Amino acid sequence: MSTTTLREEIITKTRNFLVEEFEVDGSTIQDDAPLKETLGLDSLDYVDLVVVIEENFGIKLGAEDFQKVVTFRDFYDHIEQRIGPNA
């Protein structure tokens, strides 16, 4: 599996669970958009985000992981790093 494909897969899965489970307007999910503000996340939403990430990518993110994530691009980078061939 090439890195590009993995990245695409991460983006698609992320979009799907955000639109379906978090009911986010798909058009707001842009690489440079701020994740927290776009999703309107409160502390309880983070718990649910941890659950869907685990369900979709098989990894568990902690509070320290989210501190490094500002934009959606950061999020994709972080997931790719954790589940990609170099993980």
Next chain:
Amino acid sequence: MSNANRVVITGLGIWSCLGKDLKEVEASLRAGKSGIGFDQPRKDMGYRSALTGVVPMPDLKEKLTRRQRVMMAEECFYAYAAAEQAFAQAGIDMDFLERNEVGILFGNDSSAKAVMESIDTVRRKKDTTLLGSGAIFQSMNCTVTMNLSTIFKLRGVNFTISGACASGSHSIGMGYLLIKQGLQKMVLCGGAQEVNEYAFGSFDGIGAFSVQEAEPAKASKPFDKNRDGLVPSGGAAALVLESLESAVERGANILGEVTGYGFSSNGAHISDPDLDGQLRALNMALNMAGIAADKIDYVNAHATATPVGDSIEAQAIDAVFGKRRPYVSSTKSMTGHECWMAGASEVVYSMLMMHGDFIAPNINFATPDEASAKLNIAASTIEHRFDTFLSNSFGFGGTNSALIIKRYVA
């Protein structure tokens, strides 16, 4: 008690196996239509009986946010639907709720599905974080009052009554007392009951359910000699109770007046009913209402179709009403036993009858036994105008509740 407030009902809401609103439910009651079906997954899980009330899930996606819905157990969905109807009928909008201290008291005594699913997840994942944010709020018995008080921005009394199968009835009784004493002007009362395969396994396990699965609509036979147990069911019912003063001030349409609430505990066996306990609740309700037994026109019986339970209740009704013989029916013959919700839903059903001038039938009543032969059981729909009814609810642990409600006269 002459200075006590009179307590009236100004809104009703219902979501049950008989229908998704008052109109549908009234039509089912009048037609003697059963809401019972057969649920194969229960059989697959090892239930003795797969009979259940068939209750659709309300689609609340357009009405509530994801954050709101994530916190809600199954029974909260039914309760929201019923509460929305009750507030609408009472003419209460969000603006009113934000400006006034409206309370909420709901009967609920389990949230098994939420608990079971959480346990399954944590056993599989070995990590409590992966239960998600809603698990705790869905798992508590007070899930309904927690969620509805938040959604409707209620600022008055707020707690859940867990009184087994009398929970819904006690919620109305307690709301009535709080308003009567002047502590609340308006309380949303009701009851909710989950209807999933996790909710009733242990109840099925003690052999309480009817196993007459071949014809689900005929399985629930309250008072009939050939009854063999109850059929579990659920949904939610809601009532807006308020002081007469508040209702008149608002120009609300007054649907009925709560005049008596009798309660008692058997102080005896955990599951066996007790004649003395029931009699004390019935007589307390009559005393509080300040009326003689012959003023009761209709009794909505608790009768769940268990052999012992119906017999004791029949004896209690006969002992209190004797020769007067008011009409008696158990709507559980159509709905099954709506458990935590039953005491509230059966008041809603009886209110629909009182306003529709009919007695809903105790379907599947073909052969009386010694005790039920003494009662005036409506085996088919009877067109009859009545002004006062009594609703019985009895539960495990020996908790008893009787409510008296009458047509409102200024």
